Amino acid sequence: MVEKTYHDSREQQKRIRFVLGFLVIFAFVIVGRLFWLQVIKHNYYLKVASVQHWARDIIPAKRGKIYVKDKMSPNGLYSLADNQTLYLVSVSPEEMYELTKDDEKVDKKGETADKLSPFVGMEPPKLKEIFDKNHTYIPLKHYLSFDEAEKVRKLDLAGVYVEEEQKRYYPEGTMASQLLGYVNTEGEGNYGLEQVFNETLSGVPGISKAEVDSGKKKIAFGEKILTPAKNGGDVTLTINRDVQTEAEKVVKEAVEKFKAENGSLIVMDPDNGEIIAMANFPTYDPNNYKDVKDYGLFRNSSVSDVFEPGSIFKVITMAAGIDTKKVEPDTKYDDTGVVVLNGYKIMNSTKKAWGLVDMTFVIQESLNTGTVYVMNQIGKDVFYDYLMKFKFGQKTKIEQPTEGEGTVYKPSQTNDHGYATMTFGQGITVTPVQMITSFAAIVNGGKLVQPHIVSEYTDLNGKKTVTDNRTLGQVISAEASAKLRAMMVNQVVKGHGKQSAVKGYKVGGKTGTAQVPDKKNGGYDPSKNIGTFIGFGPADSPRFVVLAKIDSPKGLAWAESSAGPMSGKMLDFLFKYYQIPPTEPVN
Numbered sequence: 411m412v413e414k415t416y417h418d419s420r421e422q423q424k425r426i427r428f429v430l431g432f433l434v435i436f437a438f439v440i441v442g443r444l445f446w447l448q449v450i451k452h453n454y455y456l457k458v459a460s461v462q463h464w465a466r467d468i469i470p471a472k473r474g475k476i477y478v479k480d481k482m483s484p485n486g487l488y489s490l491a492d493n494q495t496l497y498l499v500s501v502s503p504e505e506m507y508e509l510t511k512d513d514e515k516v517d518k519k520g521e522t523a524d525k526l527s528p529f530v531g532m533e534p535p536k537l538k539e540i541f542d543k544n545h546t547y548i549p550l551k552h553y554l555s556f557d558e559a560e561k562v563r564k565l566d567l568a569g570v571y572v573e574e575e576q577k578r579y580y581p582e583g584t585m586a587s588q589l590l591g592y593v594n595t596e597g598e599g600n601y602g603l604e605q606v607f608n609e610t611l612s613g614v615p616g617i618s619k620a621e622v623d624s625g626k627k628k629i630a631f632g633e634k635i636l637t638p639a640k641n642g643g644d645v646t647l648t649i650n651r652d653v654q655t656e657a658e659k660v661v662k663e664a665v666e667k668f669k670a671e672n673g674s675l676i677v678m679d680p681d682n683g684e685i686i687a688m689a690n691f692p693t694y695d696p697n698n699y700k701d702v703k704d705y706g707l708f709r710n711s712s713v714s715d716v717f718e719p720g721s722i723f724k725v726i727t728m729a730a731g732i733d734t735k736k737v738e739p740d741t742k743y744d745d746t747g748v749v750v751l752n753g754y755k756i757m758n759s760t761k762k763a764w765g766l767v768d769m770t771f772v773i774q775e776s777l778n779t780g781t782v783y784v785m786n787q788i789g790k791d792v793f794y795d796y797l798m799k800f801k802f803g804q805k806t807k808i809e810q811p812t813e814g815e816g817t818v819y820k821p822s823q824t825n826d827h828g829y830a831t832m833t834f835g836q837g838i839t840v841t842p843v844q845m846i847t848s849f850a851a852i853v854n855g856g857k858l859v860q861p862h863i864v865s866e867y868t869d870l871n872g873k874k875t876v877t878d879n880r881t882l883g884q885v886i887s888a889e890a891s892a893k894l895r896a897m898m899v900n901q902v903v904k905g906h907g908k909q910s911a912v913k914g915y916k917v918g919g920k921t922g923t924a925q926v927p928d929k930k931n932g933g934y935d936p937s938k939n940i941g942t943f944i945g946f947g948p949a950d951s952p953r954f955v956v957l958a959k960i961d962s963p964k965g966l967a968w969a970e971s972s973a974g975p976m977s978g979k980m981l982d983f984l985f986k987y988y989q990i991p992p993t994e995p996v997n
Contacts, residue, residue, distance in 0.1 A: 471613030473576055474642030474868070476590060476603060480651040488651050491580055491590055491604070497559035498575045499530060499551040503541040505569035522567050529554070529562050552595050553577050578604075583695045586654055588710040589647075589688055589810070589863065592696035600699075601708045603645060603863070605811050610869055613642035643868035648684035648877075653677060656983045657687035661958075664976050665691045668963035674712045674842050675976060676957045677984065680850035680946065682879035683859035685808075686954070688712050709812065716814040716839040717959075720924025721759075721776045722849075722942050723835030725894065728773060729852055730796035731784035732893055733886040739770045739893050743783045751827040756782060759923070773897045774905035776921065781833035790821040790829050799885040800848045800858065802840060808861045814841040835924060846957040849944045852894050853918070853952045856886040899949045906970040910945050910978040914992035915985055919945030919977060921970050926962070938962040943970075945977035947985070948993045956980045 473493055480488035506522050507515040523537035530537070530551040540548065552575065554562070559572045578593035591602025599608035616639030657675045665673040677687040694707045702708065709715070731737040747763025749756040758764075758778050764771070772780030785793050797803070803818035816839045821829060824837070831837040843861055851858040859881055866876045886894075898918030901907045906921045922942040925934040942959045946952045958976035984990075 469616035469637075469639045470573070470575055471615050471639040472641040473578065473593065473597070473613065474607075474611040474644045476611075477644060477646045478586070478649040478651045478654065479647070479865075487646060490582055490586060490647075490651075491578060493576045494579045495574055496552070496577045497554040497556070498549055498573050499526075499554060499559075499562055500547060500549045500571050500573065501526075501541070502545075502547055502569045502571070504545040506541060507568065518568060522570060525565050525567060526550075526562070526570060529558060578696075580696045583697065584693045585651075585658065586649060586688070587693050587696045588690050588708065588712075589649070590696060591708070592699040594699075601811065602710060603647075603809060606809050607645050607864075607867065610867055611642040611645065613870060614640040616640075640870045643870055643872075645867040646865045647863055648679075648686065648865045649688070649863065650686050652987060653687040653984065654689065656987075657689040657980060658691070658693075660976055660979050660983075661689045661960075662691045664958075664960055664963075664972060668960065668965070668972055670963040670972075671961045672711065673960040673976075674957070675959070675980060676712055676842060676846050677980065678846050678850055678861065678955045678957075680854040680859070680952050680955045683847070683850065683861045684865070684879070685861060685863045688863070710810050712842045713808060713810040714812050714814050714841070716816045716841055717940055718838065718924045718927070719835040719840050719845055719942060720922035720940065721835055722845060722920050722922030722944055723838070723840075724773060724776060724781045724833070725852060725898065725920050725944075726796070726800060726802075726848060727781040727784050727793070727833040728769060728897070729886050729890060729894055730793055731769070731788055733796070733856075733890040734788050734792060736787040737769050737784055739897055740768045742766050742768045743780065745777060745779050747779065749779050749782050749830065751782075751830050752825045754827045756827070756830055770897050770900055773920065774901050776906060778834045782830045785830060785833045790826075793829070793833070794818075794821055796885070797838075799883070800851065801882070802838070802844060802848070806841075806843055806847055806861050808843055809864045813843075816840045816844060835922060842957055842959055845942075846944060846955055849946065849957070850955050851885050852891060853898075853946045853955060854891065855888040856884050856891045858882040858885045895946075895949055895952070898946070902945075907943065907945070907974055909970055910943055910974040910981075912947065912978055912982045912985065914994055915947055915981070915990075916949040916993050917945055917947035917978075917981055918949045919943055919974075921974055941971075941973040943973035943977045945974075945981055947981050948990065950993065953988070953990060954981065954984050956984075 475489045476491035477487040478490050479486060503519060506518045508518055510516060519541040520538055523534040523541060527534045527537055562570065563572050580590065589602050591600055591604035593599050593604055597612065599605040599611065604611065617637045657677060661673040661675040664670070673691050675687070675689045676685065678685055690711050692707060694702050744766050745764040747758055747761065756778055759776065764775065764777065769780065797818050803816050805813045805815050818838055819828065828837050847859065847861045862877050864877055866874055868874050895918055898920055899916060902911050902917055902919055907919045910919050911917065920943070924940040924942065926938040926940060928935040940959065940961050941963060942957070944955065944957050946955045956977045958973040958980070960972045960976070963972045
C-alpha cells in the first residue's frame with residue numbers, strides 16, 4: 411500500500427514569498443551600492459584613478475632675492491639673501507617593492523634601507539623602522555650636493571626620489587641678519603624681512619604631471635601637463651652695504667670695549683625716512699640659525715625693544731615748548747636744583763643747582779628741573795598732544811615683525827610727579843626707531859617722515875612697487891626746528907656731547923643716560939644704565955641722523971663716554987663716504 415504525501419500550499423507560498431523578498435532586498439542593496447559607487451562617489455574614485463594613472467612632480471619656485479645698495483656692484487645692488495640649488499631625498503615606502511613575473515610584490519624596504527643609509531646619515535635598522543611605520547611621502551635628507559644627489563639617483567631604488575630644492579644663502583653671514591631674518595627647511599621666512607615679505611619672496615610652485623603604467627613608470631608618449639612655477643619677487647632695501655658694514659663694526663667695538671650687554675646703531679636720512687644702516691650686537695649667522703641657543707638674537711632690538719629713553723627725550727619736551735612759543739632758547743628760569751611734586755623730589759642728575767639759566771643751558775647741561783619748567787608752561791594736556799603728534803606709543807609700521815609700541819600715559823592716568831618725570835625720559839618707554847624718527851622731524855624742518863627699510867619690491871606678476879617717501883605731517887614749525895638744531899649744536903660744543911664732535915663739521919646732538927627698571931625688586935637697578943646719543947649733521951642742512959645706544963656698559967655712568975663717540979665715529983665715516991664738503995675750519 412503506497413502512502414500519499416500531502417503538501418500544505420499555504421506553507422509553500424510563504425516560503426516563496428520569503429525567497430522573493432530576500433531577492434528583492436538583495437537586488438536593492440546591489441543597486442544601491444552601485445548607485446553609491448558610480449554616482450555619489452564618482453568624483454572621488456575618478457580622482458583615485460587619476461592619481462594611480464598619473465605621476466605628479468612639484469616644480470619648486472625660486473625664492474626672490476633681497477638686495478642692498480652697493481657702490482662696487484655693476485648695477486649698484488648686492489644680494490644679501492640669495493639661493494643655492496641643492497637636493498632633497500624623499501621616499502614613498504608603499505612603492506618599495508618589485509613585481510615578479512606573476513605580478514606578485516616583493517618587499518624591498520630592507521634592501522633600500524641598506525643602500526640609502528650612507529647618503530642620509532641613518533643606520534639601516536632605523537631607516538627600515540621609518541619605512542615600516544610610514545606609507546606616505548617622507549622627506550629624508552635636505553640639502554645634498556649635486557654629486558651626492560647623482561649617486562642616489564644611480565642607485566635606481568623604487569620609492570626613492572631626488573628633487574631640486576632651494577636653500578637660502580646669506581653671502582655676508584652676520585651682516586644685517588636681524589633685519590633679514592632667515593628661511594627654515596620648510597621654506598618659510600622667520601623674523602625680519604624674510605617673514606614680512608614671505609609671500610612675495612616665496613613664489614608659487616609649479617606642477618608637472620605625466621601618465622604612468624601599472625609599474626608607475628612614465629609612458630614615453632603619454633600625455634603630459636605642465637604648470638610652470640612662479641618665482642618669487644625681489645626686494646630692494648634702502649640699506650647701503652658699506653654704511654651697514656661700518657655701523658656693525660662701530661657697535662661691535664663699543665659693546666666689546668665697555669663689556670656691555672648689547673648695542674644698536676641706526677642711520678637715517680631725515681628728509682625721507684630711509685634707513686641707511688641698522689646694526690645690533692650681538693648678532694647671529696642666518697646660514698646657521700639652528701646653532702643659535704638664545705632666541706633673543708633673532709629679534710631686531712632696534713625695532714622691537716622698548717626702553718626708558720632718559721635725557722634724549724628732553725629735546726622732545728623742549729620742541730613742544732618752543733613750538734607753542736611758551737619758551738624760547740633764551741627764556742630764563744631759576745634752577746634751585748629741586749622740584750617737589752606729590753611729595754616726591756625731582757633733582758638734576760648732578761644734584762646741583764645752577765641758579766638763573768636759559769633753555770639753551772638746560773639742553774647743554776641736561777637739567778631735569780628745566781624740562782619740568784617747560785611742561786609747567788605748556789601744561790600736561792599740550793605736552794601729551796605733542797607726544798601723540800610724534801606718534802609715541804604707536805608702531806612706526808617699519809617693515810619688521812614684532813615691532814614694539816612703547817608706553818605713554820595720558821594726563822588722567824598718572825599724577826603730576828609721574829608726568830613731570832616723563833619730560834626727561836622716565837616713566838615713558840620708546841623704541842630706538844621711534845626716537846630716531848622723532849629727531850629726524852626735529853632737525854629736518856619739523857616734518858615727521860615714515861621710517862622705512864624697503865626701497866622697492868616686485869610681486870609675483872612682475873609688478874614693481876616703489877616705497878612712497880611720504881611725510882606723515884608737520885609736527886613743529888620750521889622756525890622751531892632751526893632753534894632746536896642750534897641748541898643741540900651748543901650741546902656738542904659746550905655740553906656733554908663733546909666726544910661726538912667731528913673735525914671739520916658742525917654737528918649737533920643730545921646725550922641720554924637712562925636708568926633701567928629693576929623688574930625683581932622694583933625701582934631702578936643701580937648697577938645698570940642705558941647710554942644713548944642721537945647726533946645729526948651737517949648741522950645747518952642735516953643729511954644724516956645717527957642713533958647710538960649701548961646697554962649696561964661696565965664702569966661708565968654717562969652716555970657721553972660711550973654712545974657719544976659711537977655717533978661721532980659714524981658721522982665722520984658718513985661725511986667722508988658721501989664726500990660731503992667740510993663746514994668748519996679744521997684746527
